[in-house]
Amino acid sequence: MFVSKNLNVNDKGHLTIGDVDTVSLAENYGTPLYVMDEDLIREHCRSFRKSIDKFYDGQGLVCYASKAFSCKEIYRVMQDEQMGIDVVSGGELYTALQTGFDSSKICFHGNNKTTEELQMALDYNVGRIVVDNIYELHQLDEMCGKQGKKANIMFRIKPGVDAHTHNFIRTGQIDSKFGFALETGEAFEAVKLALSCENLHLCGLHCHIGSQILDTQGFEAAAEVMMSFIEKIKLELGAEISDLNLGGGFGIQYTEKDDPLPYEKFMESVAKVINTFCKEHDIKRPFILIEPGRSIAGPAGITLYTIGGKKVIPDIRTYVSIDGGMCDNPRYILYQSEYDALVANKANQEKTETVTVAGKCCESGDLIGEGMLIQPCEVGDILAVCATGAYNYSMSSNYNRLQKPAVVFVKDGESRVVVKRETLEDLIRNDC
Ligand code: LLP
Numbered sequence: 001m002f003v004s005k006n007l008n009v010n011d012k013g014h015l016t017i018g019d020v021d022t023v024s025l026a027e028n029y030g031t032p033l034y035v036m037d038e039d040l041i042r043e044h045c046r047s048f049r050k051s052i053d054k055f056y057d058g059q060g061l062v063c064y065a066s067k068a069f070s071c072k073e074i075y076r077v078m079q080d081e082q083m084g085i086d087v088v089s090g091g092e093l094y095t096a097l098q099t100g101f102d103s104s105k106i107c108f109h110g111n112n113k114t115t116e117e118l119q120m121a122l123d124y125n126v127g128r129i130v131v132d133n134i135y136e137l138h139q140l141d142e143m144c145g146k147q148g149k150k151a152n153i154m155f156r157i158k159p160g161v162d163a164h165t166h167n168f169i170r171t172g173q174i175d176s177k178f179g180f181a182l183e184t185g186e187a188f189e190a191v192k193l194a195l196s197c198e199n200l201h202l203c204g205l206h207c208h209i210g211s212q213i214l215d216t217q218g219f220e221a222a223a224e225v226m227m228s229f230i231e232k233i234k235l236e237l238g239a240e241i242s243d244l245n246l247g248g249g250f251g252i253q254y255t256e257k258d259d260p261l262p263y264e265k266f267m268e269s270v271a272k273v274i275n276t277f278c279k280e281h282d283i284k285r286p287f288i289l290i291e292p293g294r295s296i297a298g299p300a301g302i303t304l305y306t307i308g309g310k311k312v313i314p315d316i317r318t319y320v321s322i323d324g325g326m327c328d329n330p331r332y333i334l335y336q337s338e339y340d341a342l343v344a345n346k347a348n349q350e351k352t353e354t355v356t357v358a359g360k361c362c363e364s365g366d367l368i369g370e371g372m373l374i375q376p377c378e379v380g381d382i383l384a385v386c387a388t389g390a391y392n393y394s395m396s397s398n399y400n401r402l403q404k405p406a407v408v409f410v411k412d413g414e415s416r417v418v419v420k421r422e423t424l425e426d427l428i429r430n431d432c
Contacts, residue, residue: 003253003340003386004299006037013348015384017302018410022344025415026382029406031306032324034393034419036069038077038411040300041389044263045081048292051267056274056288060267063107065248065293066092068390071407073418074297075099084127086248086291090117097124107206107245107289109156111178115139122149128243128289130154130206132179137194144199153194154204154245155180157187159225163210163218163249178208182229188236195239204243204286205229211294214251214260216269222246223270227277234283245289246270252298254387255338263295294390301389303329303405304344307381308360317370318355322383325359326366327402329385329392333365341368343375344382351375357383361400393419401427 002008008016014023018037025035045062052060063084066074075096078085084105087093093108104127110117111132118140121129131137131153144151156179180187194202209222223246230241251260267290278285305322312318331337341357343349351373359366368385377383396404403422408415 003255003258004040004302006040006300007302007386009347013346015342015344015347019413020410020415022302022304022384023382025408025410026304026306026344028415029408029417030421031304031382032322032328032405033304034301034328034388034405034407035304035415036297036301036389036407036409036418038300038409041074041077041296042081044292044296044300045078045083047263048267048290048296049082051264052288052290054264055268055271059285060288060290061105063105063245063289063291064296065291066096067394068293069297069301069392069394070095071393071419072099073409075101084289086293090114090120093117093120093124093126103127107154107291109206111156115143118143122147122151128152128154128203128245130156130245131194132156134190134193137190137197137200141197141199150199150201152203153200154206154243155187155190155194155202156206156208157182157226157229159207159209159222161207161209161218161222161225163213163222179206182225187229188232191233191239192237195237202239202241204245204289205241206245206247206289208247208291209249211249212251213249214258216261216265219246219249219266219270220273223273224277227274227281227283230286231277231281231283240284242284242287243289244274244286245291248291248293248295250292250295252295252387252390255340257338260295263292266290296390298390299387301387301392303385303388303392305383305385307343307377307379307383309379310377318353319358320355320374320377320383321358321360322368323360324402324405325361325368326363326397327359327361327399328396328405329359329368329388330395330397331391332367332369333363334395339369339372339388340386341372341374342384342386343377344384346375346377346381347384349375353377357385361402363399398422398427403427
């Protein structure tokens with residue numbers, strides 16, 4: 001009935017998340033409101049971790065890609081679940097470090113890290129810096145040399161596997177701003193160079209083939225390509241690459257059209273590829289890292305809005321306006337993403353109205369979705385949009401000087417604020 005398994009309907013006919021009444025949440029904390037089920041987040045972490053135990057003898061680390069949803073509390077949860085994290089900016093790194101996150105379990109990504117960001121990574125002994133280009137390699141080597149440090153680096157590789165939602169392409173990924181291309185020999189030259197850098201230790205290779213991927217073929221192909229590259233490095237340069245990071249991208253259910261795989265399937269299929277490769281080619285099995293973001297946070301979250309005006313345009317469409325929109329969920333305006341929505345205070349009623357859910361920004365494209373089937377609604381009803389836990393809060397903005405909503409975690413039938421709602425004062429805090 002619902003796209004996420006943590007959603008239900010109580011005897012008042014209200015939608016619940018993690019057994020907490022969403023209508024009460026809206027009353028207590030106001031709307032728009034992001035609500036996330038902490039237990040489901042933890043369950044996702046465990047299923048990825050268990051998959052490494054089960055299919056790869058525990059020889060790996062799951063790093064939550066925190067660009068999906070970043071705030072102090074999520075890093076505390078990740079640390080508690082013995083996860084690593086992927087950060088892509090000084091801001092994410094700072095937030096994690098503020099919670100005392102174990103820096104040895106951090107992968108630092110980014111195609112244009114600033115000097116300050118690299119310095120921060122060195123100051124805090126970040127476990128793995130994922131180097132994206134030659135300039136960064138030189139800069140990091142020089143910084144380490146001057147400061148008497150040796151950094152652990154990985155290279156971001158473009159494996160030539162471009163995964164789309166339902167299939168993948170084996171060529172043509174040279175045109176990406178991220179990483180070193182394999183096909184052109186660029187990646188191999190970079191490895192040679194890295195091996196000659198005295199202040200750097202090339203511990204591994206990384207690739208990330210896409211996002212919201214709903215099958216395993218692309219991951220298997222990427223694993224094969226990366227293993228062949230590891231073998232080439234061993235044979236031609238005599239160097240052993242100890243870590244292989246296969247990135248994230250595991251798909252989730254946004255609407256009933258999506259049919260995601262159980263999370264353990266990804267590790268099951270890539271482990272098979274790697275184990276076979278290592279046996280057949282006499283290569284030492286690498287330590288595996290994976291970086292799920294959306295699949296950890298996405299299904300665990302919903303957004304609650306209050307419905308305002310309703311505009312029926314005969315023979316065209318019905319607009320239902322909400323008190324949020326592209327500022328808290330820019331994924332429709334960016335990607336025409338589809339979501340499942342329902343009227344939280346009428347969750348036991350049948351969905352009979354097809355509407356366009358419109359945000360409150362001065363922008364015609366500010367929609368949450370078109371052709372959305374919901375219960376008949378009126379002003380004051382609470383609209384719940386499902387599976388908004390990833391890339392909603394983290395991509396939110398203050399366009400039109402709207403305040404960012406609060407984020408509430410629910411757990412064991414209780415709720416708590418983990419990010420406060422912005423105030424009007426917050427909006428002018430940095431204005432001079
Ligand atoms: N690792 C790397 C290096 C990545 O670039 C990404 C996502 C991930 C891991 C996590 O991917 P996930 O498991 O979340 O699919 N804003 C877009 C998604 C952009 C993803 C960018 N990189 C969206 O809202 O769909």
